[in-house]
Amino acid sequence: MSGAEEHWDVLIVGGGPVGACAAALLQRAAGSGRRALRIAVAEPARPARAAEGEPLDARVSAFSRAGERILASAGAWERIDAQRVQPYERMCVWPAHLPARSPDALLFDAAAVGEADLGAIAENRLVQCATLDAFEAAGGTILTAGFTGLSIRDEAVEVQLGERSLRCRLLVGADGARSRVRESIGIAVQAADYGQTAIVANVRTERPHERTAWQRFLGAGTLAFLPLADGTSSIVWSIEEAVARERLAMSQTQFEAALQEASGGVLGTLELCTERAGLALRRLRAERFAAARCALIGDAAHVVHPLAGQGVNLGLLDAAALVQCVLQALRAGEDPGALAPLRRYERWRKSELAPMALAIDGFNRFLAHGQGPLARAAQHGLLWVNRSEALKRLFIAQALGLSGELPAAARPGAPPLS
Ligand SMILES: Cc1cc2nc3c(=O)[nH]c(=O)nc-3n(C[C@H](O)[C@H](O)[C@H](O)COP(=O)(O)OP(=O)(O)OC[C@H]3O[C@@H](n4cnc5c(N)ncnc54)[C@H](O)[C@@H]3O)c2cc1C
Secondary structure (H helix, E strand, O other), X not given: OOOOOEEEEEEEEOOOHHXXXXXXXXXXXXXXXXXXXXXXXXXXXXXXXXXXXXXXXXXXXXXXXXXXXXXXXXXXXXXXXXXXXXXXXXXXXXXXXXXXXXXOOEEEEHHHHOOOOOEEEEEHHHHHHHHXXXXXXXXXXXXXXXXXXXXXXXXXXXXXXXXXXXXXXXXXXXXXXXXXXXXXHOOOEEEEEXXXXXXXXXXXXXXXXXXXXXXXXXXXXXXXXXEOOOOOEEEEEEEEHHHHHHHHHOOHHHXXXXXHHHHOOOOOOEEEOOXXXXXXXXXXXXXXXXXXXXXXXXXXOEEOOHHHOOHXXXXXXXXXXXXXXXXXXXXXXXXXXXXXXXXXXXXXXXXXXXXXXXXXXHHHXXXXXXXXXXXXXXHHHHHHHHHOHHXXXXXXXXXXXXXXXXOHHHOOOOOOOO
């Protein structure tokens, strides 16, 4: 590969919520003025905006307070149609051996820590559109093309987007779990299939969702109901692959009956209002998040089980941390692709991720899927958490994404990055 004519300071491959957010944060902080950076995002599949009155999509995520603040710093949160976003005030978690709405169920209430809510549920597509729009509005460029290869030189990275060749000083891989950027740099991963599939769909429920996220640990999986803005709920039902295949092949009526049984009737009778989709679940962690002139963020760097609703939020924290490290380097007169700030980013995010990934795996192993004595002990341990206000506060801080070393963009009243 040689002779690229097109030059960028920073190229972000992947305009998913995480890549687009990193791009918008950087563009707003360093994309104008005398020494403005030239920043581009390569995204082959930009999603269409939701049409007026279009029903809610079944692919939604719970955004933590930290995630919301970072998206606000990127200029994206206010672009999301508030009518389609549902803040949630409570989270109720209960193991299979208890009835639904048992007084022993673990209830996290935002009001108990003086917060209005614990976060908000929004459609992935809507957040992605808003974030790409915020990047463009700040003067960024979106290249409708997919990454196909690279070659790293001392002074730049030469990148191939199909037929198109270009050079950049910093390349950010935000191209998701199957990252080609990660593969091309030669970064190894530790990965394993959970042997589970998450069935996602939206359901109409007999009882109101009460702005509450409900999650039942089933012993053979988890079933979550996330409250949606139109009164329906989004289900994420993570179960063994073979069982999921059976459930996906069932008729609508049979599926609704099986779902109702798994829910313990917490929201009354249930009726599907979208198609069902099955998503295979795996965990993944890249051995390095940074290399010469390259960094990985979001699912390209790490994938966690969806049961804690943290994947995209961890990715947004990566985006904000990376941008902060790059801006520090620029202030010190360094090149945006200098290795030292990228290593700083890597150390920071790896140390934050390790305990979170361990906790999520523990929840999956002992609370969601465990059947043995350890699992029973863990399920009973949940009840202790319920009796300790201090422990509950700790869990709420985790759910809000406000524990650990936060990037400036995730702190309260964060000023625009500069
Ligand atoms: C069932 C389920 C429920 C979940 N619920 C939650 C939740 O409630 N809360 C939460 O925080 N997280 C949740 N997650 C996790 C969350 O969906 C992911 O962590 C998040 O989508 C990762 O965002 P990303 O931008 O890193 O990657 P992606 O969303 O995968 O985006 C990657 C982007 O890169 C682009 N791309 C791919 N290849 C190329 C290429 N070669 N060149 C250029 N571009 C490319 C793609 O088109 C895409 O736009 C859930 C996940 C699952 C499976």
